[in-house]
Amino acid sequence: MKDNEISEWEFGVLRLFSEVIWFSLAIIILTALGIFFGDIKHYAYSGEFILKMIFVGVIVANGAVLNLYVMPRILLSAKSEDRGYEPGRAVRKISFALGAISLVSWFSAFFLGYVYLPLADVPRLFFIYVALVFCAIIVSQIVESRFVPARRTF
Numbered sequence: 001m002k003d004n005e006i007s008e009w010e011f012g013v014l015r016l017f018s019e020v021i022w023f024s025l026a027i028i029i030l031t032a033l034g035i036f037f038g039d040i041k042h043y044a045y046s047g048e049f050i051l052k053m054i055f056v057g058v059i060v061a062n063g064a065v066l067n068l069y070v071m072p073r074i075l076l077s078a079k080s081e082d083r084g085y086e087p088g089r090a091v092r093k094i095s096f097a098l099g100a101i102s103l104v105s106w107f108s109a110f111f112l113g114y115v116y117l118p119l120a121d122v123p124r125l126f127f128i129y130v131a132l133v134f135c136a137i138i139v140s141q142i143v144e145s146r147f148v149p150a151r152r153t154f
Helices: 006-038 049-077 086-112 119-145
Strands: none
Touching: 006 049, 049 086, 049 119, 086 119
């Protein structure tokens, strides 16, 4: 991608990474459901479990937007017959924001794997998560506008 174009090989790598991530998310969700139904009384009142599932839901929704909206516009530029098409700055800004949301969501989900969280603390921690996501989006837009050349599409 250093040449501002996506080669066929890079296209294949992106597809492979996408498939691995979706498969991993499916395993995570199925495992979480198995754990939940194994001890419903415990996990229905487990703050960290509920919040982690919210974060995984955000990751899935974020991935859906990335795969169904952003990636088709990026990959369109990889096709030889569409070399003149550039996804444009708006799609690039969206992809930076989605990356920031993914980063904060994954780290938040991993963090919750190591803490005990009473159900009463869920709203407070969710507010902190939303604030972190908001800050990460702002930082991603600053990085995109200041450090990515204006002519570069991806």
